[in-house]
Amino acid sequence: MRYVVLKALTLKNLRKVYRDSIVALSGIDLSVKEGDFFALLGPNGAGKTTAIGIITSLVNKTSGTVSVFGHNIDKEPEAAKACIGIVPQEVNLNLFERNKDILINQAGYYGVPREEAKRRAEKYLKAVHLWERRNDIARNLSGGMKRRLMIARALVHEPRLLILDEPTAGVDIEIRRSMWELMRKINDGGMTIILTTHYLEEAESLCRNIAIIDEGRLIENDTMVSVVSKLQNEVFVLTLTEPIKEAPILEGYTVRLRNNQEIEVEVAKEQGLNGLFEEISKKSLYISSMRSRSNRLEELFIRLVENKNFEATASNELKVKNIINSDKEELN
Amino acid sequence: MSVDRPYESNFTNGESSDGPDLFSINLVGLLTIVRREVRRVLRIWVQTIVPPAITMTLYFIIFGSLIGSRIGEMGGVPYTTFIAPGLIMMSVITNSFGNVVSSFFSGKLQQHLEEMLVSPLAHTTIILGYIAGGVVRGLAVALLVTLVASFFTELNIAHPMITISVVILTAIVFSLAGLLNAIFANSFDDISIIPTFVLAPLTYLGGVFFSISLLSPFWQKVALANPILYMVNAFRYGMLGSSDITLSTAFTIILFLLFGLFGLTLFLLRRGIGIRS
Numbered sequence A: 001m002r003y004v005v006l007k008a009l010t011l012k013n014l015r016k017v018y019r020d021s022i023v024a025l026s027g028i029d030l031s032v033k034e035g036d037f038f039a040l041l042g043p044n045g046a047g048k049t050t051a052i053g054i055i056t057s058l059v060n061k062t063s064g065t066v067s068v069f070g071h072n073i074d075k076e077p078e079a080a081k082a083c084i085g086i087v088p089q090e091v092n093l094n095l096f097e098r099n100k101d102i103l104i105n106q107a108g109y110y111g112v113p114r115e116e117a118k119r120r121a122e123k124y125l126k127a128v129h130l131w132e133r134r135n136d137i138a139r140n141l142s143g144g145m146k147r148r149l150m151i152a153r154a155l156v157h158e159p160r161l162l163i164l165d166e167p168t169a170g171v172d173i174e175i176r177r178s179m180w181e182l183m184r185k186i187n188d189g190g191m192t193i194i195l196t197t198h199y200l201e202e203a204e205s206l207c208r209n210i211a212i213i214d215e216g217r218l219i220e221n222d223t224m225v226s227v228v229s230k231l232q233n234e235v236f237v238l239t240l241t242e243p244i245k246e247a248p249i250l251e252g253y254t255v256r257l258r259n260n261q262e263i264e265v266e267v268a269k270e271q272g273l274n275g276l277f278e279e280i281s282k283k284s285l286y287i288s289s290m291r292s293r294s295n296r297l298e299e300l301f302i303r304l305v306e307n308k309n310f311e312a313t314a315s316n317e318l319k320v321k322n323i324i325n326s327d328k329e330e331l332n
Numbered sequence B: 001m002s003v004d005r006p007y008e009s010n011f012t013n014g015e016s017s018d019g020p021d022l023f024s025i026n027l028v029g030l031l032t033i034v035r036r037e038v039r040r041v042l043r044i045w046v047q048t049i050v051p052p053a054i055t056m057t058l059y060f061i062i063f064g065s066l067i068g069s070r071i072g073e074m075g076g077v078p079y080t081t082f083i084a085p086g087l088i089m090m091s092v093i094t095n096s097f098g099n100v101v102s103s104f105f106s107g108k109l110q111q112h113l114e115e116m117l118v119s120p121l122a123h124t125t126i127i128l129g130y131i132a133g134g135v136v137r138g139l140a141v142a143l144l145v146t147l148v149a150s151f152f153t154e155l156n157i158a159h160p161m162i163t164i165s166v167v168i169l170t171a172i173v174f175s176l177a178g179l180l181n182a183i184f185a186n187s188f189d190d191i192s193i194i195p196t197f198v199l200a201p202l203t204y205l206g207g208v209f210f211s212i213s214l215l216s217p218f219w220q221k222v223a224l225a226n227p228i229l230y231m232v233n234a235f236r237y238g239m240l241g242s243s244d245i246t247l248s249t250a251f252t253i254i255l256f257l258l259f260g261l262f263g264l265t266l267f268l269l270r271r272g273i274g275i276r277s
């Protein structure tokens, strides 16, 4: 019996420089435990989709290593790929194919025999409430339905790791709720889930662990609980008139010594500063100056909130419009 | 709903001790792609099968019956009989090419090609799947054109094995050529340039409508640089028993193209050219 917790995903020093020398990822280290519900959070352009593209072998990496359940994607690409189910950010369905066939085919690409593939297509179409639309073609589905169909498609080979790239971007709140419920159920069943999103609340309500990337850099990788508490606290740097040897104990506050004349105090937003000053006076400390330490995480979140309404899927929809508008599938 | 614990599924998903069974994955995958491609041809038969049948019927009416009767004989047979193998091959070439270029390029454009790229399927399997679609459409149209031809002229097949092998090999070659075109294509223009500026001239000058013995010695040499000439003539030999070129040269050229194109497309897909960023 194994008691070691397996790593569902390990990224080591992952770099991606696109043509035109756009640096999308500048050396990311990350690991996701088996069974985890993991959030990859970051503003638009942070590099989330690029990272997922590399993991699923749709994007060639510049350097670094990726392992999926211990399978290095360069050395054992098939074994690694067989473990992953992917729900991409942009709709990538064959719009002219019947929904049922999309699932049966996808199972076939993973070697699931046809009879079994049909059973699974039924099971997962029902799971995403699209069984009634099984004989319809993907083109006739609404945006939210297309997304659910892509989730079913990613599940049909029953992967161990499900990756969803902004599955809830641009879908209305009701559908988003039902997708959350679905993802929770899948994760409760034991499947590891990595979810990228730029909604903090979404990550907070679903995920246990989180990595935050910005401009291709990992800026935070911790449990959800501790990241949320970091966000709710403000850190002040206090300069003392007299040097001290160790951090003073201030009741109700976390204090760290920066150097012998500076301390850092974490203050929860609802705590206020009066209590802090009382504590400081009690300890007979004299403060010559005080400043708020810049909080990269917080700055990032302000940007995230501002970015919230961006249109995630617009570009692809536009590209495909050509074909959708004409009924002609044969191109020449 | 219930999503079962995924690893209790009885199907292996990359976790058996010696890794996934790649042979059976690729076999099931190949059958899946072939079925999907054939279904596509049949589903849109109005776009895939009917237009070439109509075009070829017109060719037979105009060149075969109307003009052909004035031309008399070519290559020792009535003109209508002479052009029948050429027109069949022309349909095979354009339809095999067109099927793969359209299907693969629309997969790139709608991005559903990614469905296969993220799966454990080998690139060879993907290529073979698209070839199968191209060959099926090429042969389906060829059969239809043969049927049309039989209304205009009497067709006997002199060497069935040669006829069948040439037509299949040619369909494979042009399926691969269509795939190559689609790999490099980034726009609709890119997939119409090759058929219009390369394929059509080579086909029309490839001995479909005339025997190269009509050409001056210089132009005969030029014509011999056109691979389609060898395919058309090998096929004509299979059907009528006469040809402008030697059969072994034709087969050598066809096989050389086939393996060359297969190797090239495989190399490109492995490198991710045209399909990965």
Ligand SMILES: Nc1ncnc2c1ncn2[C@@H]1O[C@H](COP(=O)(O)OP(=O)(O)O)[C@@H](O)[C@H]1O
Binding pocket: A018, A019, A022, A023, A024, A042, A043, A044, A045, A046, A047, A048, A049, A050, A051, B277
């Ligand atoms: N195919 C591409 N070619 C060039 N640059 C790209 C490509 N895809 C993404 N980028 C760039 O890489 C950066 C990261 O993008 P992306 O991974 O899509 O971020 P996210 O998914 O976090 O929004 C952006 O600056 C983006 O413009």
Ligand SMILES: [Mg+2]
Binding pocket: A045, A048, A049, A050, A089, A165, A166
């Ligand atoms: Mg993205």
